Amino acid sequence: MSSPSDPIEQLREANPVPSAPEFDWGLVERRLTTDEPLVVRRRSRWPLGAIALCAVLLGLVVAIAPWSGSNDFLARAAAALGPGSGGGVLYERWERTGPAGEGVRATNGPDQLWIEAGAPQRYRLVLQPSRAGEAAPANEAGLAAAYGVALGFVGRRGVLTRLRRTLAREPLEVGGQLQEREREEPTLTFVPPEELWSMRLSIEAQGTPPLPGPHEQLYPGADPVSALRAALVEGRAHDAGSSRLDGRAVERIDFDPQPLPADAPPLPPGVKLPHDSLHAYVEAGTLRPLEIANGESTYRILAYEHLPATRANLALTDVRAQHPDARVVHIRR
């Protein structure tokens, strides 16, 4: 008998566990019994979201730098934000407004990120506690599990309670390295008063980005600019004209939807493509990014600066340098 040519059909036939086996529910019951009373604090923002924002910002710089000679606005943007204006450390401060429960939106932050422009793209991220309390976006559950799972594993070592208590009232300060080859580098989380918890919460480990929109296209962060560069080369980013934002003169950049492959299944009714509503506002004079929105969340960029690669500025990307007296605690499962 010849095998089917459709790879999905071939995979179906090769399913090593074709039907659901019995599972001993007692194993679950024992886990529930030994689990401490728990109110998982779900952050409405997680570190990668912010890192993805950085990717968006970096991408934006690229998008309005010199790859599209056909557009006057882009040419001006290139002049204002070309490679010459880049620095050793990118610093950003922003607020995010997004879903925080059914029919509820909340603004959180301001959060901050310092990230090296060059390899290995060491970063330090400071996220404020969520103002939305226990409410969390409905679509976050599975995604937040990535961080929740990590905390769960930490909990086996008996430190979960402390970390959770800390994160509920203190900013989360976390650092690591973004580039692919450095993924095995442990992430450091500052735990007051003076500890740095070293955990392998690598970028890749967090899974694919949760939200539709730019994050998916820009992820992973090892080379986020290439995705937007490609978008620009393909003519999917363009100037959408002048506007005003909070009384300021701004220019809007729209990113066109990514086309489906010609033979892809049709979209379900009401479903939008990634990038469908991604846009950015940049300041008319300086062309600095002011706001990026993806249809679900809006990031208001309060600060966006390239800092020179001085020793002091590079130390801003380094959690360890910020807490030189902190004891490093290696958290292993």
Add this chain to the structure above:
Amino acid sequence: MAVRIDDERQFEESFRALAGHVYAYALRRADPDVAQDVTAETFLIAWRRRGRLPAEPLPWLYGIARRVLANERRSANRRAALEAHIAAQPARAVSGERHGLLEALARLSERDREVLLLTAWEGLSTQEAARATGCTSAALAVRLHRARRRLAQTLAEGAAEADPTPPTHPVPEVSA
């Protein structure tokens, strides 16, 4: 629509029937011991989130299991474990074609592999697989399309390697 569960009995009534499916998911990707741990951990996380559970929880549970599994693999040299597991599959199989298929699968990125397997092994629809991976249906459709194409391409390359075309020109003899 979110569902709320208040006690363990209600949790068991709602979720016990799904345990086999989650266990099968883990078993397809890991050894039985790890699969048991992953399944129990997945339901522990579901329990912690009992105040706000999705009305159709299975894709959501797969999404959690995927992340639990990722953590498992990472701590124990994730990639090596996965490849070893997939490499072990042909030993249980009787077909060389299946060997080639699983080898091709192992060569794909984790992202491609997962979207293919959620569809083929877990039998999820595009919408369900999107919920399991936390993306839109449209994004999932694009991913699936690309993953299928890459799998087909990898399979074709594997077949070409296994059955090289004979040389079309004379091969010179090499004298000792």
